[in-house]
Amino acid sequence: MGLFPVCGGVYAAEQVKIAETGQFIPLVEGKPYLHVVHDGRSVKVQRVQDPDYELKGYFAKTGRKCPPFCIQPVTPDPSVGTVSEVELFDFMETQLRDGTGLLVDARTNSWFRKGTIPGSVNYPFTVFAKDKSDPDLVAALKHFGAQERGEVGATERLLEDWGWADARHKTEDWDFSKAKDLVIWCNGPACGQSPRAIRGLLDAGYPGEKIMYYRGGMQMWQLWGLTTVVPNQRAVRLSSTQGARREQ
Amino acid sequence: MTHFTSMRCGGTPLSRCFGRIVGAALLVGVTAPVSHAADEAYLQLLDEEVTKVEAVSTDKEEDDAGRTAESGAMKRAQTAPSRERFEALLRKRHVGTYSFYRRLPERSREEIFIDYANGAPMETVREKVVDRYLHP
Numbered sequence: 001m002g003l004f005p006v007c008g009g010v011y012a013a014e015q016v017k018i019a020e021t022g023q024f025i026p027l028v029e030g031k032p033y034l035h036v037v038h039d040g041r042s043v044k045v046q047r048v049q050d051p052d053y054e055l056k057g058y059f060a061k062t063g064r065k066c067p068p069f070c071i072q073p074v075t076p077d078p079s080v081g082t083v084s085e086v087e088l089f090d091f092m093e094t095q096l097r098d099g100t101g102l103l104v105d106a107r108t109n110s111w112f113r114k115g116t117i118p119g120s121v122n123y124p125f126t127v128f129a130k131d132k133s134d135p136d137l138v139a140a141l142k143h144f145g146a147q148e149r150g151e152v153g154a155t156e157r158l159l160e161d162w163g164w165a166d167a168r169h170k171t172e173d174w175d176f177s178k179a180k181d182l183v184i185w186c187n188g189p190a191c192g193q194s195p196r197a198i199r200g201l202l203d204a205g206y207p208g209e210k211i212m213y214y215r216g217g218m219q220m221w222q223l224w225g226l227t228t229v230v231p232n233q234r235a236v237r238l239s240s241t242q243g244a245r246r247e248q
Numbered sequence: 249m250t251h252f253t254s255m256r257c258g259g260t261p262l263s264r265c266f267g268r269i270v271g272a273a274l275l276v277g278v279t280a281p282v283s284h285a286a287d288e289a290y291l292q293l294l295d296e297e298v299t300k301v302e303a304v305s306t307d308k309e310e311d312d313a314g315r316t317a318e319s320g321a322m323k324r325a326q327t328a329p330s331r332e333r334f335e336a337l338l339r340k341r342h343v344g345t346y347s348f349y350r351r352l353p354e355r356s357r358e359e360i361f362i363d364y365a366n367g368a369p370m371e372t373v374r375e376k377v378v379d380r381y382l383h384p
């Protein structure tokens with residue numbers, strides 16, 4: 001409740017600065033803002049319009065205990081591509097809108113509750129460390145568009161082994177041909193949560209070419225003054241129930 | 249009768265092979281709990297870190313609804329290029345839909361763009377394009 005008047009005040013101050021300077025800070029050149037659906041409502045993603053804005057609080061910190069909060073390599077796996085904010089904006093306007101992609105906040109639920117990137121769904125990395133038959137992992141993979149293969153006939157198996165049938169996105173248990181493109185993120189370049197999630201997904205057979213790593217994460221998102229949302233209580237309750245089950 | 253030490257496992261004497269199996273079992277027995285403990289420690293540190301973070305929402309959509317006094321610069325920036333981008337996107341990714349879209353009257357194109365700008369999924373936008381084309 002107390003947050004909105006504060007936001008309103010900041011917003012009003014921003015408006016004054018825009019009026020003074022006559023300059024609007026877009027997401028990128030030619031793209032002032034975009035909309036994504038979050039918790040069933042449209043959220044406008046834009047940058048803070050105060051030209052004097054500086055990052056404060058937890059994500060302004062440059063030093064954290066290492067290990068475990070060590071600087072991560074550019075990608076957790078050579079098969080996985082890394083994206084910046086610019087590609088993420090495009091992803092939000094294309095695959096995310098079309099339903100062919102998902103933006104995955106791989107942090108534990110307590111982090112998600114503190115604020116997330118609009119359009120994200122919360123699947124803590126712990127889910128992807130579970131046994132391949134674990135119901136939470138199975139549910140996550142199904143949500144990502146993977147299909148369980150069930151019993152595969154000997155002939156089909158043989159054809160796949162010989163390379164006569166397309167087995168490119170198939171494992172023994174899963175068919176990932178129609179699996180969604182994922183952009184997976186966590187707290188930033190010194191966060192290991194999304195790299196762990198990505199490695200878990202790769203272990204489960206998820207094709208690397210369908211996974212992208214947003215290494216900048218929440219730290220870079222906030223550095224650019226981009227819109228964040230605190231998930232609504234109902235969504236958090238649902239999510240934390242799943243999260244608790246996932247983390248057991 | 250074959251003596252135990254003379255039995256072989258692959259190219260290795262069975263006694264040494266047995267030793268390897270026991271070693272591997274011990275290694276699994278030791279590393280699995282260590283790995284689990286490391287995960288637990290990591291989760292605990294994450295829980296400690298998250299207490300230092302304040303919940304922050306910078307979504308101003310609800311504030312925007314009541315606001316009409318936007319600066320001219322902001323308005324210009326918000327309206328002009330976005331529709332171009334939408335049309336470029338449609339042309340690039342959905343050529344068929346775009347061919348219908350460009351034949352629509354301006355009012356329908358604008359209506360469709362507003363839907364898109366308000367967050368309608370591309371699937372819905374495309375359906376609307378076809379609908380407006382078939383029922384002008």
